[in-house]
Amino acid sequence: MNFTTSKKLHNEAKDHIVGGVNSPSRAYKGVGGGTPVYMKQGKGAYFWDVDGNKYIDFLGAYGPIITGHAHPHIAEAISHAAYNGVLYGTPTKLENTFAKMLKEAIPSLEKIRFVNSGTEAVMTTVRVARAYTGRDKVIKFSGCYHGHFDSVLVEAGSGPATLGTPDSAGIPETVAENVITIPFNDLASFKQAMEHWGDQIAAVLVEPLVGNFGIVEPKEGFLEGINTVAHDAGSLVIYDEVITSFRFTYGNAQQLYGVEPDMTAMGKIIGGGLPIGAYGGRADIMEHVAPLGAAYQAGTMSGNPASIAAGIACLEVLQEDGVYDELDRLGERLENGLLDKASESKIPVSINRKCGALTVYFGDETVENYEQADASNGEAFSQFFHLMLEQGINLAPSKFEAWFLTTEHTESDIDQTIEAAGKAFRAMAK
Numbered sequence: 001m002n003f004t005t006s007k008k009l010h011n012e013a014k015d016h017i018v019g020g021v022n023s024p025s026r027a028y029k030g031v032g033g034g035t036p037v038y039m040k041q042g043k044g045a046y047f048w049d050v051d052g053n054k055y056i057d058f059l060g061a062y063g064p065i066i067t068g069h070a071h072p073h074i075a076e077a078i079s080h081a082a083y084n085g086v087l088y089g090t091p092t093k094l095e096n097t098f099a100k101m102l103k104e105a106i107p108s109l110e111k112i113r114f115v116n117s118g119t120e121a122v123m124t125t126v127r128v129a130r131a132y133t134g135r136d137k138v139i140k141f142s143g144c145y146h147g148h149f150d151s152v153l154v155e156a157g158s159g160p161a162t163l164g165t166p167d168s169a170g171i172p173e174t175v176a177e178n179v180i181t182i183p184f185n186d187l188a189s190f191k192q193a194m195e196h197w198g199d200q201i202a203a204v205l206v207e208p209l210v211g212n213f214g215i216v217e218p219k220e221g222f223l224e225g226i227n228t229v230a231h232d233a234g235s236l237v238i239y240d241e242v243i244t245s246f247r248f249t250y251g252n253a254q255q256l257y258g259v260e261p262d263m264t265a266m267g268k269i270i271g272g273g274l275p276i277g278a279y280g281g282r283a284d285i286m287e288h289v290a291p292l293g294a295a296y297q298a299g300t301m302s303g304n305p306a307s308i309a310a311g312i313a314c315l316e317v318l319q320e321d322g323v324y325d326e327l328d329r330l331g332e333r334l335e336n337g338l339l340d341k342a343s344e345s346k347i348p349v350s351i352n353r354k355c356g357a358l359t360v361y362f363g364d365e366t367v368e369n370y371e372q373a374d375a376s377n378g379e380a381f382s383q384f385f386h387l388m389l390e391q392g393i394n395l396a397p398s399k400f401e402a403w404f405l406t407t408e409h410t411e412s413d414i415d416q417t418i419e420a421a422g423k424a425f426r427a428m429a430k
C-alpha cells in the first residue's frame, strides 16, 4: 500500500499540532511507531484514506461508531440540526426526549445531566459523590481508563491498602493521595482496601465490563460484592459505562448483569458520533448538582441540539429488531475464524469477546485483569497490526484496545478480515 500523502500530512501536522495528533492514542506509539493513516471518508464499515486506500474499519472511532460511518438516519438528524441551529444556550424539547429514552433503557438513571465527553461525565460523578458523602477518597481498578482528569490519572500504590501516585506529570501528590487503585476482578483486594479506608471512601469507580485493557468481563459475584461492601461502608458505586452504553444490548452493562450502581457515566455511542457525555443516577444524589444543590457543573455546549439529535437517531437505529443478535453472530464468526487461523500458524492468542466487541491478546493466558493483559506480547501485536493495515484492515493501534463491529459489517467483511489475519499469522510464524 502507498501511504505517501498520509506521510506528507503527518510531517506537516507535526509543525502545527503537538505530536501531530489531537489524542495521543492516534500516534502509533503503541504499535512500535509508523505514520498514522489519514482518513478522508468513512461510509458504513469502510474507510478511504488520503492516498485512495480502502479499509474495513474495526476501530469504530474507539467505540462510538456502532452504526457504521455516515449512517443515513444519523446524517439526516445532524443535517436537520445544522439547518435548524446547532447551539441555542436554552433548554430544548429534544433534551427531554433523549433523557426519557435513556431512562427507559436504563432505569437506574432517575435523573440525568448531559455533558460533552466521557471525561466530563466521569469527573462530575466523582465530584457529586464527594459532595453527597462528604468524603474525599475514591477507589478505582488498575488498567481501567476513565478519561483524563486528575483524580483518575493515578497509578496503584504497592498494595490494596496503599495510596496512589500520579500517572501523569502535572498531577499533585495531594490528588493522588485520595485515590486507591486495586486489581479488577479481585474482590479480596477490594474488601481489604475497604476495611482499611472504608469510612473515607466517597465512591468506587468501576467499568462493569472493562473496555480499556481489552474486553474483560466481571467474574461472577464481583459487581454484587462491590455493591454490598461499598454500601455497607456508606460509599457510592459509580459505573463508568462510557464504552459499554448500548454496546452489547439496548441499555448498559448494568442491564446485562442485573446489578445497579448509584450513579452512571456515559458517552461515545449515545452521541451517534458527535461529542457527548451524560451522567445520572439516584435522584437524591443527583439533586446535589447545581442549580438544585451545591455541586457545581455547567457547560456552554451541553445538551446541544446536534449531539442530542444524533444520539436519538443512533438509539433509534439500535432499537431495530435483531441488531445485537447480528453483532453477536458476526462477532462469534470473527472470533472463531481468528482462533482457527492463529492455531494453523501456531501463533498463541487468546480472545475475549462480548457480542460485537473483542480483543485479541497474543499469548496463551486468559485475560481477567490488567496484569494479564499487560503481559500479553506487545511486539507480536505491533507486527500483526501493521500486517493487517497493509491488507486494508484498520485496527486500533494498541494491544489493549477492542475491535468494534458495527451494524454495517457484513459476513463477507468478516471473512475477508479472517483471510487477512491468516496471512498475517503466517508471516509472523516465519
Ligand code: PLP
Binding pocket: 062, 117, 118, 119, 120, 122, 145, 146, 147, 148, 207, 211, 212, 240, 241, 242, 243, 267, 268
Ligand atoms: N471512560 C471510559 C471507560 C473510556 O473508555 C473513555 C474513553 O475512551 C473515557 C471514560 C473518556 O471519554 P472521552 O474520551 O469521551 O473523554
